[in-house]
Amino acid sequence: MSTITTDQPSRITLETAPADELALVPGTVVVDEIVGDRAPWSGVVETGDVLTIVDLYGNQAVDTLFYGAGDHTIRYSAQATIAAQGTIFLTTGSVIRDQESVPMMTIVGDEVGNHDTLGGACSQESNTLRYGHHTKHQHACVENFLIGGARHGIGKRDIVGNVNFFMNVPVDPDGSLGIVDGLSAPGKRLALRAEMDTLVLISNCPQINNPCNGFDPTAVRVIVTRPAAS
Numbered sequence: 212m213s214t215i216t217t218d219q220p221s222r223i224t225l226e227t228a229p230a231d232e233l234a235l236v237p238g239t240v241v242v243d244e245i246v247g248d249r250a251p252w253s254g255v256v257e258t259g260d261v262l263t264i265v266d267l268y269g270n271q272a273v274d275t276l277f278y279g280a281g282d283h284t285i286r287y288s289a290q291a292t293i294a295a296q297g298t299i300f301l302t303t304g305s306v307i308r309d310q311e312s313v314p315m316m317t318i319v320g321d322e323v324g325n326h327d328t329l330g331g332a333c334s335q336e337s338n339t340l341r342y343g344h345h346t347k348h349q350h351a352c353v354e355n356f357l358i359g360g361a362r363h364g365i366g367k368r369d370i371v372g373n374v375n376f377f378m379n380v381p382v383d384p385d386g387s388l389g390i391v392d393g394l395s396a397p398g399k400r401l402a403l404r405a406e407m408d409t410l411v412l413i414s415n416c417p418q419i420n421n422p423c424n425g426f427d428p429t430a431v432r433v434i435v436t437r438p439a440a441s
């Protein structure tokens with residue numbers, strides 16, 4: 212009898228692990244999708260449902276926008292979110308707010324501890340400015356937002372400042388920003404509970420010119436659970 216030894220890394224396990232076990236908040240699984248590397252994703256998270264994002268392979272920036280599901284003029288506001296909580300970083304307890312400071316979602320679980328909402332989204336235009344004209348052809352988050360948003364009638368004028376989950380943007384005492392190696396790791400998770408029916412628009416960041424994705428964009432997993440009614 213031969214023995215087959217396998218050395219499958221945990222990445223396979225994380226992609227196929229039961230969604231209800233991977234979700235940070237238990238409940239009936241209503242969405243379970245792999246978002247491929249460099250791809251967009253969008254979906255409505257209904258009030259009370261919880262979106263868990265799994266950084267399958269570690270250090271993958273997940274650029275995210277939020278809109279009112281029934282009214283896209285209700286939009287995420289980084290300014291309102293930061294002003295209300297009095298700190299620039301997002302973690303457990305942070306409330307994602309719209310431009311009127313109305314709660315849209317609340318971060319109810321975070322295995323990283325620090326997420327950015329200052330660094331913005333990469334675009335073909337900013338890439339050419341930062342990294343040179345030879346990057347003009349490279350896919351970028353703004354393009355993902357437009358592709359994913361088109362399904363919902365969201366266009367360029369609707370794109371606002373975003374959240375960068377799993378992206379590490381430290382701010383020095385002098386106020387300068389950096390984009391440096393991530394704090395995340397394979398399997399780290401973040402969970403958001405919807406306070407209103409919220410359209411979540413994700414760009415799984417394709418950036419390869421700075422360390423925000425470890426120079427190697429990888430897939431993430433999105434799971435939406437509906438907690439049992441109490």
Ligand SMILES: [Zn+2]
Nearest residue numbers: 333352416418
């Ligand atoms: Zn990006």
